[in-house]
Amino acid sequence: MSEKMPEKKKVRLVEDLQCGTCGALTRREEQVPKFCSSCGAGYERYCIRCRKKVGMYFEEWWPEDDECVRTYAPARRCPHCNAGLDVEERQGSPDVRYDH
Secondary structure (H helix, E strand, O other), rough: OOOOOOOOOOOEEEEEEOOOOOOOEEOOOOOOOOEOOOOOOOOOOOOOOOOOOOEEEEEEEEEEOOOOEEEEEEOOOOOOOEEOOOOOOOOOOOOOOOOO
């Protein structure tokens, strides 16, 4: 009756951040960078409609049995109110930079 419990495998977790603007991958280290090292875009997104911070989602990929690559990317829609977060085109003339 003395059965041994199977040992847990040690899994190496590698985390990457993918920029929502240029698509560049950045390896995540101790501190999470706030801006993309390639184009300077911010990783954090906020919903304008409900005024909440929108978290990043991730996809996992297992290239080997003991290694997990997790890629985080900015969300395209708000999980609270389903508003689109990507700005595709601004209305108005091309001379106007901001709509006030």
